Amino acid sequence: DTGVSQNPRHKITKRGQNVTFRCDPISEHNRLYWYRQTLGQGPEFLTYFQNEAQLEKSRLLSDRFSAERPKGSFSTLEIQRTEQGDSAMYLCASSGTGDESPLHFGNGTRLTVT
Amino acid sequence: AQSVTQLDSHVSVSEGTPVLLRCNYSSSYSPSLFWYVQHPNKGLQLLLKYTSAATLVKGINGFEAEFKKSETSFHLTKPSAHMSDAAEYFCVVRYNTNAGKSTFGDGTTLTVKP
Numbered sequence A: 001d002t003g004v005s006q007n008p009r010h011k012i013t014k015r016g017q018n019v020t021f022r023c024d025p026i027s028e029h030n031r032l033y034w035y036r037q038t039l040g041q042g043p044e045f046l047t048y049f050q051n052e053a054q055l056e057k058s059r060l061l062s063d064r065f066s067a068e069r070p071k072g073s074f075s076t077l078e079i080q081r082t083e084q085g086d087s088a089m090y091l092c093a094s095s096g097t098g099d100e101s102p103l104h105f106g107n108g109t110r111l112t113v114t
Numbered sequence B: 001a002q003s004v005t006q007l008d009s010h011v012s013v014s015e016g017t018p019v020l021l022r023c024n025y026s027s028s029y030s031p032s033l034f035w036y037v038q039h040p041n042k043g044l045q046l047l048l049k050y051t052s053a054a055t056l057v058k059g060i061n062g063f064e065a066e067f068k069k070s071e072t073s074f075h076l077t078k079p080s081a082h083m084s085d086a087a088e089y090f091c092v093v094r095y096n097t098n099a100g101k102s103t104f105g106d107g108t109t110l111t112v113k114p
Helices: none
Strands: A005-007 A010-013 A019-024 A031-037 A044-050 A053-057 A065-068 A075-079 A088-095 A109-113 B004-006 B010-014 B019-021 B023-025 B031-038 B044-050 B056-058 B064-068 B073-078 B087-095 B108-113
Touching (some): A019 A088, A019 A109, A031 A075, B010 B019, B019 B108, B023 B031, B031 B064, B044 B064
Parallel strands (some): B010 B108
Antiparallel strands (some): A005 A019, A031 A088, A065 A075, B019 B073, B031 B087, B056 B064, B064 B073, B087 B108
């Protein structure tokens, strides 16, 4: 299967700890996106990359959040000093460059902060 | 700012009857529009997309949607519901002037009664 892969599937951490998630996009896609989804809500945009360049960040992305895509392939999302409000499903998606290219989503990483 | 509104948070239909899930978008610029489906504990799957070609778009599993510029709507329909259609459905808008960001509606939960 050459879809979008996210690891880990689940992460439980204690408040104040740092966590890092990984996303491997579809190999020929040069755009990569991070979204966050809480129960009963649609996914909320966090940030996106075109190749290795981070082109947009949402105001939702506080200073505790950082994302990287160092070689334009896989990406990591790190949350420092986690808070209970960070508990959510973190979704990664990739797409081609065309404006009409749909997003292809991974299965997400579910974060629980205790 | 781009936005999308799903007019119904829950829709319940009987198996074999038509499905209508309503979506309106804000009218700035020329949008690309998408419908995604999310089954419980599954990833988001693309149902169909509108990208300024034909206004009636056919997707997977018998779903289709019609782009109506005058009404700024992109409603999702299916002639006959199947039990397996029960899921969460998201309408998504992307404007070509900001191609990196796709905005999701809050979702519509479709229940199919036997």
